[in-house]
Amino acid sequence: MSRGQNTGGLMSSAGLVRYFDAEDRNAIRIDPKSVVAFGVLFGVGVEILNILAF
């Protein structure tokens, strides 16, 4: 049994956005840690701008 099938079944309990196992070789892959790092830096950056502006 391919794993893709099973994931389809489990996905029902997950979210609105569906993710499959299949991935294209061309796709840009991002490390989750870099997403978190970017998010935190972005938040801190905007906050610093806010503090500087007022």
Place this chain on the structure above:
Amino acid sequence: MGWKEAAEPVLTRMPAVQRPEGHVPFKRKLGWTAGILVMYFFLTNITLFGLQTGTDDFYGQFRSILAGSQGSILQLGIGPIVTASIVLQLLGGADLLGLDTNDPRDQVLYQGLQKLLVVVMICLTGLPMVFAGGFLPADPAVAQQLGVGQFGVETLIFVQIFVGGVLILFMDEIVSKWGVGSGVGLFIIAGVSQQLVAGLFSWQELGQASGFFPTWFGIVTGSVPLGSPLTAEGLQALFLGQGQLLALVTTVLIFAVVVYAESVRVEIPLSHARVKGARGRFPVKLIYASVLPMILVRALQANIQFLGRILASQLGEGMPAWLGEYNQQGQPVGGLFYYLNPIQSRDQWTWFLGTTSAEPWEVMLRVGVDLTFMVVGGAIFAVFWVETTGMGPEATARQIQNSGMQIPGFRRNPQVIEKVMERYIPQVTVIGGALVGLLAVMANMLGTIGQVSGTGLLLTVSITYKLYEEIAEEQLMEMHPMMRQVFGGGD
């Protein structure tokens, strides 16, 4: 050349969060989920740079379903994801896409299309919000300071909410791939729980309305004046006013009804074709399509209201009265958009208590429209949901067949299993979808503790229940690595 070939170079190159290699231990999964949750709360507390203070929430009462927070980087919340999902569901449900989600190549295209649509929706929601309606007004002082003018600051604000919208999308992907449950569910739970806890425990010194417990502490100690419970006014204050007893009853009732409805199911017995004695059951739950289609129906209503508000801000006085009349707070009080606006709280329909100035027939028409929308919409989106997520009779029959199980007393053949499934799944889906719609309307009408919208609470309880099931499953897998094969997770 079909659209697939034309769009392939773009769709296959959409950036995606890396998949974990191999099995992620349960503790690590919890860690990622908690980390994203903290990041979410952090970002909802960052005010947009260049924003004028004191603005009305554009999402209004829909906020508890769409998550995020007014005036913050996460202004858009999961709105764009939900709207993109509506479009995909409608296209997929009507089979206009021609994508087979069992084919790996089509899966890649589907994922890419999904992401592209979310980005499009971020622009479609964000651009009018910033540039057209004045819902996120730029601060003139900042414009002067930077010397970029009003338009420059507006562009800055748009860039921030755009980045916030994309961040939410990737945070959802991280939770789905590395954590437990889904990001969308997590963010809804987070917002509603926060409001619920505030509604229960918050006290006035925090600058918010007094919560349920502090108020009752005041009533018991006599510092909060409450009329005699023997008079009509006293009773009203006790149940509807400060006492909030009705809200408490509704809140508890929603919890109980959802947990009960989650456990109602038709079980189809299964036995293993070769291993004698190995038995199982395939549960067809009453809420087979889960409550997620409900988010889609509510979001559709939300989008109609956004359209109304943007139209009102553009046309101003020129807006015809039959289309919509708006009050100072930007709430529709008449016209088409009033009737299409779902009931969000008790005081919007209790005309006999004098909480609304609308005529009884107007209120009843509005309730009727809301009820029809939710019940019919709930059923339709539930059917589409089952189709697009591979929970339909054909897909489940194939799944059962492939796991080596069969229905005792029937031939071991996917078509035969499909026939049996067809007796239950379509009917249960429609009934379940309509029922959840009805529940959502009633929950909204009765009002809950902390002014959480009833639908929001309904979603939260159901998503939490699902999360609990998933965690239980995870723990089972941790204990017995063999179980992983049964559930098909990780390798």
